[in-house]
Amino acid sequence: MKILEQVIKFLINSPRFFSLVLISLKNRLILRLKLNHHYYNIKKMKLRLQLLLILLLPMGLFAQTNIKVLDADSQEPVSFVTVKVDTRKAVTANEQGELTVDLTEPSNLLFSHIAFVDQMVLIPASGEVTVYLERGENALTEVLVSSFESERPLLEQAAGIARVAEAELYRFNETSLVQAFNTKPGIRIEERAPASYRVSIRGSSLRAPFGVRNVKVYWNGMPFTAADGTTALNMLDLSNIQNTEIIKGPAGSIYGAGNGGVISFTSKESIDENKISAALSVGDFGLVRYRLGIDQKLENGGISVGYTSQKSDGYRDHTAMDREVVQVTGYYQPSKKQKLTTQILYSDLFYELPGALTADQLAENPQQARPGSAAMNASISQKSMFGTLSHDYRFNHNLDNKTSLYINTTDFENPFNTDYKKETQFSYGGRTSFTYDDIWANIPVRLIGGGEYQLSKTSALNFGNNGGQIDTIRFGDELLTTTSFLFQQLEAELTDNLLMTVGLSENFSSFDIARNIDAINGVPSNATRNFDLVVVPRVALSAKLNANSALHASISSGFSPPTIDEVRTNEGSINLDLEAEKGVNYELGYRSSFNKGKVNVDGSVFYFKLDETITTFVNEDGVVLFRNAGATNQKGVELMVDYALIRKQLGFVQEVKVTHSFTGHYFKFDEFMKGDDDYSGNDLTGVAPNTLVNQLDIKTKPGFYLNFTHQFVDDIPLNDANTVFQEAYHLMNSRVGWRGDVGNALDLEFYFGVQNLSNASYSLGNDLNPYGGRYFQPAAPRNFYGGIKVGLRY
Template structure:
């Protein structure tokens, strides 16, 4: 009998050893979390009302996911454990960012870094990144026409009549910015951006050219389940958007594929958009030491350009196109393919290498009022970095070293435009743009609380313009411009005041050579004397992240020399010149507060937030002929911008997102004689989201520009003939549905 009892207890103990029991709760409130998706190996369960879940086995790697919380992955032996999930909108000490190739909590970062998450994107209509980015202090994306973006980080869009310049953009660790300095951000659908990090201010020590900063966009698959999903959205002005996606586990990794089609007629005459994007990504852990990542992006974009209006045309009918735009079919057609391969290798627990190589092709066609441009391009490049965790004199030391190289070759032809059809060739060039740099960075913990960072990059770049045809009889042949190698340093300190707050200070340098579009203008002239912008940024910041309250305060001063500005000649051609120097003083403040977090109540989240941007930018030394603009406000930059947010989520799944944005008046010319009036935008989205077994369902509706403001989201600067204004849509409504099935 005694032996039988002993055997019984032995069998019971074996069963207990093979059991993992988990209780999942909210880190802030301590309350249990229901419906958390918990995955161990290939088994997926959901927590009950008590936050409980159990798995048979031991030493299992288990992941946890719940909307509104940071995802978590840990390995558990057998036994009972309590797991706390962190709300993803709170607690800066738990938010990790990878800016400056340094994966650290935001409180330990010695730079102005802001994250834009899926939650930020889903607060709006999800047809563009504009609204999500514009709710962040110091960041502004303009949209002169649908799908025509201009990114301004701390006023960096001064020299961008169209496209994205002066900002370095990466997509899944691939340099998405071309080697000539331009970025076709409109080739990406919002579904191709899962999350984003924005580095504000010069960042040349790690990212190369771009005084405005750097933007890292991520959508690489980290497949945690097999899932099929689809979205459909419709709205005013003929808007429709359809997405189909699939995630499939393959061994320890997996693949994700998606297709998106978005169309709209546009608010203005001749402002339609038609875009299709296909993305295929793979994530394959080869071993404990190696991981392989692949990406394929195919984008087909067509959009019409209505053009800017003068004040009289704006008052008469803001929906009209600029005269000539329709007849000449002013528009852009662009097809692009990007293929990348990434490889992570861990030499040891302390040393690793991450390398990404890419190829891309681009077919670009742009009939415009004055001409017709065709370009066929091919490019390739790579980025590699080595990271080593070591010690120096007993203090923790992280060393980062790497390189980046890009090369782009383009056949470019400019024709006359006869009623929207390419006429005789005016000039044709074979273009080459290249840029590369080496970067090194050391991060030394001088004390447990004080982190010292020293970064440095050595940069080179240049252009080759081989003129094949010049119908005016001008010279043909090869002309080159090689920019002098430039060394760009950065030094920073971060001091941890306590577990919840920190201060930092930094001095960083940046530079930005002119793009080929600025050197080689539409009328055929070559401005090879245009100099690169060079800037030095001085910055201090304070961060506080504790439980329900986040606060960030930043002040900076950027001294920019050889500032590139735009002007328009009598034929309407945009030209460029160096304009002496500018003084750019700024303040940024962000506050997030959870009035209520109650995982067990009817109202689960009641969050408020605000972001203030103060930009006091002036021309320090700028004369043009007999005009001296020194002391004038910097063109295209609002001195004040304030965004306020309210987010409400309920236990039944009903949610409400409210956003109010105030933008101060904006000078539209260097003389400061023309301004856009201040405006206020209100956006609202509400919906219902629910998990029903293996199905996820969301139904939503919203309104943009609720107050029906008359405004421009992106103006033409220093425009000839007073054509400054690009009217944005009036009040407009949208609605849609999302369905997902886990199998």
């Protein structure tokens, strides 16, 4: 018996037998053995000990951890949270958000709920633990945006702001951002050929026959729009974008020039796990896209590397596209007060330009390219390197600063039907912003101030095009462009429900064109333009009606100087008389969330008065030229409503969500003379009066999902005279798939999609006011795609 007692004592005191049950039985069991060893025979004692060890052995291998799950904001219990414990099973919390798990060692558990953000939490092997979950961005009160350098809920922002979350990018084919952006009211991105983008925010594309103009673009807080006003948006792959915020209309008080608005892209901001990922998608017209990526945590930061390749033959003749993108990002946090981020983005892009068709050519064969495009090798080859360094520093609880620097090089080659261009650009710049929080006379205030500077140097050569090869040089220029501005902003919480914002910026810009080679005129020349100082104010109010609804109103001034490509055109002329556009925007909006975020409303009405409007015209050689054309009156209404028909954590169908967005843009030329023709009162060229988008999203507990999108686009006038229109069309897209995890380490997704489900005939981007009636750039008919994604955490 003494030997058995010693064995039991050893087992009980062993580290593997620390369970509360064993501890509570320890003294009682030993005492009973001592008192009764004279009364029980050895056989019965052995039998009892064997049974006891068999029953208690599993309890010695596992320890119990009691978990309580709470809403991080309200501190209320989150009912029926699903917790993935290991590769074999998942458990569900009760109605009070409580559950108990058995663990042999501290483990990472995945907490998921349809109304909250999935979260991986390290749980200890015993004791009491409280887990706080952040609500998913289902309600406007929970969507945080930092569009005006001030992170606040969207409900409190006094401006027309649209947000495109990462999940919305993946409702469609992942080859471009066009379809996701076009679901937002007031926003339209056109793709006249694969990777040839044109961005229109509230009708701002009138002066952008190609490329992205009159819109300021940022990437991770860095100016992505060059000093000359152009933006190589096609450098970016979807993998370089996680979230997007879009300011609609002028926001010059803090972002400088641009009447169209601001697009702010952000990629992944930190690394919270080690992961290897891969993705492959294929589709019609020779589409192949694949991506490889790795995220590695380090002691005080991490590094992320991604490579993406995308190729396609295109629907039309001469529309092949080939792009490779590499992004390397490093994060380092030397202390709690500061953070360093560095990024290198390299893009190698080639795409063919099929050109626009006449109405007869469109009817004959929509797949054909413009005659001569293939023979002249009309295409763009663009190699770009973009390097950045950002430093965030918090001086104290009142004051912090973010400073960002970038350097960019681009090699650009563009054989076209009428000429052959080669450009090499080197540019650099930076932005700094200070934020100071304080209380003045019992009023909480936030002061934001800083500045931005950009410089670009471009060597631009223009040749003749001889069968797709460089011919005799026509002219060669050295271009120097600078732009800079200072900005100040005051936010004052006048009451608990009233926020006032006053902003101001002072803007400077200039360009210098040194024509060193001029085969047309035979004499080198120099042209310089310094634009006058432009002061841009903004005043806005946001009034909360209750905890879930608010009104906002604002008056914003904006201006947009001509880009270097508008002043210096392809046929060799230099138009120094082109003036900057100037406008004032008046806006009133309403936002609200109902029924715990299941219903959301975001609407606004605006009036934008634009003077010195820059419009396009084409000479008899087909070269696009620019001029100021009086003024425009732009009245509009934009509305988005989304609601969850079903949201049940324990149901097979967890969520059914419906979203509607409406855009009413009633834009007119106020004063517009074109030679002897008076187009005053005509509809603004390139703008659809009415657009309606309907979306249906279904999620299921096993991981199956369905996304369906319907878009109606009204007739679009294609010339200033309003005699030619793109006919109204209905466009439908759908994607189905399954996404989930296998164990705690492997993420999987399979998907299949259809674009243009109804086989509509339409153009996703038309040429405006073209020479020879070449208006139409037909988009692809019904087409299919599919893919797989794999992520391995290690």
